[in-house]
Amino acid sequence: MNPLLNRLQPYPFERLRQLFSEVVPPGHLPAISLGMGEPRHATPAFVTQALVAGLGGLSSYPATAGEPRLREAFTGWLARRYGLQLNPATQVLPVNGSREALFAFAQTVVDASRASPVVVCPNPFYQIYEGAALLAGATPWYAPSDPARNFAVDWDSVPDEVWQRTQLLYVCSPGNPTGAVMPLAEWEKLFALSDRHGFVIASDECYSEIYFRDTPPLGGLEAAARLGRTDFRNLMAFTSLSKRSNVPGLRSGFVAGDAALVKSFLLYRTYHGGAMSPPVQAASIAAWGDEAHVIENRALYRAKFAAVTPLLAPVLDVALPDAGFYLWARIPDALGLSDEAFARALLAQYNVTVLPGSYLAREAQGANPGAQRIRMALVAETAECVEAAQRIVQFIQSLPLQKTS
Incomplete structure (x- = not known):
């Protein structure tokens, strides 16, 4: 067996299953899960119809590069969304979801024969980055996010000797789980580091179409173009229909x-x-050719977050994110509960599932930036999310506060 498999850590949802293995939720309360980031809004009917209409194509092998019409759909969307002009023959490629591609890309980019290769990623992070790095023969290096700066990643905390060995940098904007969007100045910093040290940047942008401000989130390719980097050297952007169009399957x-x-x-x-x-x-x-369903989908999330966030704000340190469909909340220290204990007790008493923040991060530089936080995925219908928020409020208000010296 590949010995690198032994370096992989359990996936967050496997850890959650183990955490809840002996919990018996109250039977009189219907289960509500805010744990998994799986879109649950309805799939647009026209997408399903197009899928069925395409079944005749099953009689032939598809090209890995995809049909020309598909690649043109990609570049057409990039032009409308970001004002970019890319060559459909050479600058885009279909993938089977961004998760698969983010993993496979590291296997393409990392040269394990070079001394001590490093893959840098944000912390907290999407665990695929870590697994991809490990199975490519590299060492992950975790750059912490800073709550005082709207959870911006502290790239300055990465030592120069780490950047010198870095072959691949994963960025996620809007971020999972924080929802933070990288500004142009941050992109400019990363491009300069890439030029200096020669590493590749993989920009995970699967949450780009769910946002709460008037201005859409800045994309990596868009940032590069604004800075005159129209060849997009050492930059690859990854996007998906899963969240945008509610088709994770x-x-x-x-x-x-x-x-x-x-x-x-x-x-x-x-x-x-x-x-x-x-x-x-x-x-x-x-x-990719339709935007009306995306606007409708975004409106559903905006209404949901507008209803839920004010309910939770009095009892948790939580605020509306820049984008994405997660609330990244800090548990009050006065409750005296770890994020794991909080999640376990919430399920046991109120039948609501949330994900402990420490499961989405690693202890690095002396701290786990996900500790004492929970991630709540507001993917269910508004009424169910509001009900979950109300139960969380009741749960917190029922807890005794710890005395502080």
């Missing part, structure tokens, strides 16, 4: 950026068997 997304990286990734995926099926391609073309 479709497993459809694309990557875009540096043509040289796209070429190498296509070579890897040709051997890896990463081709997208014809029906999924047909459904994806339909989804």
Whole structure:
């Protein structure tokens, strides 16, 4: 067996299952889960219809590069969303969901024969980054987010000797779980570091279409273009239909950026068997070509967060994020509960599931930045999310406060 498999840590939801293994929730309260970030709004009917209409394509092998119409759908969306002009033949590539691609990309980019390769990622983070780094033969380095700066990642905390060994940097904007969006100045800093040390930047942007401000989140390719980096050198953006169009089961997304990286990734995926099926391609073309359903979806999240956040704010340190569909809340110290104990007791007493923040981070530089926090995914209908918030308020108000010296 590959010995690198032994370096992988249990996935957060496996840890959650173990945490809850002996919990018996109250039977009189219906279960409400805010634990998993799985979109639950309805899939648009036209996407389903396009999927069914494309079933005739099952009789042929699909090309790994995808149909020309699909790649043109990608570049058309990039032009409308970000004002970018990319070559559909050389600068975009379909992938079977951003998760699969984010993992596979590290296997393409990392050269394990070089001394002590490093993959830098934010902390807290999406655990795929860590697993991809480990199985590529690299060492992850965790850059902490700073609550005092709207959870911006403290890239300055990464030592220069780490940057010198870095081959790949994962960024996530809007961030999971914090919802923070990277500003242009932060992108400029990372591009300068990439130029100096030669590492590749993988920009995870799967939450880009769920936002709460008037201005859409800045994308990595958009930032590069604004800074005159129109060749997108050493930059690849990853996006997905899962959150944008409520089709997590479709497993459809694309990557875009540096043509040289796209070429190498296509070579890897040709051997890896990463081709997208014809029906999924047909459904994806339909989804990327329509914006009305995305606007409706965003409005649902905005209404939901507007209803839930004020309910929780009096009892938790929580605020409306820049984007995404998570609330990243700090548990009051006066409750005397760890994030694990809080999640376990909440399920046991009120049948609401939340994810302990420490499961989404690693202890690094002397601290786990997810400790004493919980992630709440507001993916259910508004009424269910409001009910969950009300139960959380009742739960916290029922707890005795700890005496402080």
